[in-house]
Amino acid sequence: MMTPALTNLSIQPSHAAGSAREKFDDEQYALWRSLIESRIGMVLPDIQRGLFELRVGDRMRICDLSSASYYQYVQTSAVEWQRLVEDLVVHETAFFRHLPSFELLEQRLPLFKGVVHIWSVGCATGEETWSLAMLAEAHVTQGYSVMASDISDAALATAQVGRYSWRKSERIPLLYRQFCVALPESTQASVAHLFALTRQDWQVSDVLREHVFFHRLNLMDSGQVPFRRLQVIFCQNVLIYFRQFDRRDILDALVQRLEIGGLLVLGPGEMADWDHPAMMRIKHAGTLAYERIK
Known part of the structure; x- marks a missing residue:
C-alpha cells in the first residue's frame, strides 16, 4: 500500500561542484528509512545519509525515474529492489577478522x-x-x-x-x-x-x-x-x-x-x-x- 505523501516527493540535485549526489528532505529520507527497515531490518544511521542519497540517486538515473516514481517502482520490482539492496549493504570483511x-x-x-x-x-x-x-x-x-x-x-x-x-x-x-x-x-x-x-x-x-x-x-x-x-x-x-x-x-x-x-x-x-x-x-x-x- 502506497503512502499518500509519496505523490509530493521530489529530489533536488545538489549544486556542489562535481557532485552527482541527490538530496532528500527530512520527510523523504524518513520514508526511505522506514521502507529499508521494514523490508530488510537494516537501520540507516544519519551519518550515512549522504552515501544513501548517492546510491539511490544513481539507481534513479539508471532507471530514468523521478523520486516518487522510483520509490513506487522499487516496491513493485523485485529485481530493482535487489539491485538497490546490493548498492546499500556493506561488504567489508577480512579473513580471521576477530x-x-x-x-x-x-x-x-x-x-x-x-x-x-x-x-x-x-x-x-x-x-x-x-x-x-x-x-x-x-x-x-x-x-x-x-x-x-x-x-x-x-x-x-x-x-x-x-x-x-x-x-x-x-x-x-x-x-x-x-x-x-x-x-x-x-x-x-x-x-x-x-x-x-x-x-x-x-x-x-x-x-x-x-x-x-x-x-x-x-x-x-x-x-x-x-x-x-x-x-x-x-x-x-x-x-x-x-x-x-x-x-x-x-x-x-x-x-x-x-x-x-x-x-x-x-x-x-x-x-x-x-x-x-x-x-x-x-x-x-x-x-x-x-x-x-x-
Missing part, C-alpha cells in the same frame, strides 16, 4: 562428536566463511559443513568463487595457508612463498569447497532459515545494522537452530547485555560467545 573468536573455535571444534554443522551469518564476500572452513578442515575429524548466508547476490557470487588478492592473505595464520592455492599464473610459486613474495591472486582449495554452501537470506525472515541442529553459529558485525528489539528477535531465532552444546559466537560489544534461559556465556578473553545448555 582472532580471539577463531581461537575459541580452535579449542572447541575438536570437542564436538560427529559431523559439525556451522552457519556463517552475513557472510559478505566469503572471507569469514572460508576462515571457518579452514578451521573445520584442520580441527574436525568426523566431517563438517559450513552454511553461509547473506542478503546480497553480488557478495554471495564473490564468496562462491573464492578468489582473493594477496593482500587478503595477510591475516591468515600460517597453519591455514595450506588451504590457499596459487592461481595458474602463479603455479611456479610455492604456497609458502605465494603471499610474501609473488603477490599474486589465489583461491581457496577444492578440499574446502565440497563442504561449503551459500544461500541468499534475509535475517528478518526467520521462518525461511533452512538450517537446523547446528553446532556453531558465527554471527559477527551483523546485528549492528538492526534495532535493539530486532536484534533480540534474531538472536532468539538463532538459539532455536542450535543443538544443545552448540556455540553462538557474536561480535564483541554487539549484544553484551543479552541473556537467554537456554544459553550460558562462555568465558574466553576478548570474545562474546554462548553455549546452548538446554
Whole structure:
C-alpha cells in the first residue's frame, strides 16, 4: 500500500561542484528509512545519509525515474529492489577478522562428536566463511559443513568463487595457508612463498569447497532459515545494522537452530547485555560467545 505523501516527493540535485549526489528532505529520507527497515531490518544511521542519497540517486538515473516514481517502482520490482539492496549493504570483511573468536573455535571444534554443522551469518564476500572452513578442515575429524548466508547476490557470487588478492592473505595464520592455492599464473610459486613474495591472486582449495554452501537470506525472515541442529553459529558485525528489539528477535531465532552444546559466537560489544534461559556465556578473553545448555 502506497503512502499518500509519496505523490509530493521530489529530489533536488545538489549544486556542489562535481557532485552527482541527490538530496532528500527530512520527510523523504524518513520514508526511505522506514521502507529499508521494514523490508530488510537494516537501520540507516544519519551519518550515512549522504552515501544513501548517492546510491539511490544513481539507481534513479539508471532507471530514468523521478523520486516518487522510483520509490513506487522499487516496491513493485523485485529485481530493482535487489539491485538497490546490493548498492546499500556493506561488504567489508577480512579473513580471521576477530582472532580471539577463531581461537575459541580452535579449542572447541575438536570437542564436538560427529559431523559439525556451522552457519556463517552475513557472510559478505566469503572471507569469514572460508576462515571457518579452514578451521573445520584442520580441527574436525568426523566431517563438517559450513552454511553461509547473506542478503546480497553480488557478495554471495564473490564468496562462491573464492578468489582473493594477496593482500587478503595477510591475516591468515600460517597453519591455514595450506588451504590457499596459487592461481595458474602463479603455479611456479610455492604456497609458502605465494603471499610474501609473488603477490599474486589465489583461491581457496577444492578440499574446502565440497563442504561449503551459500544461500541468499534475509535475517528478518526467520521462518525461511533452512538450517537446523547446528553446532556453531558465527554471527559477527551483523546485528549492528538492526534495532535493539530486532536484534533480540534474531538472536532468539538463532538459539532455536542450535543443538544443545552448540556455540553462538557474536561480535564483541554487539549484544553484551543479552541473556537467554537456554544459553550460558562462555568465558574466553576478548570474545562474546554462548553455549546452548538446554
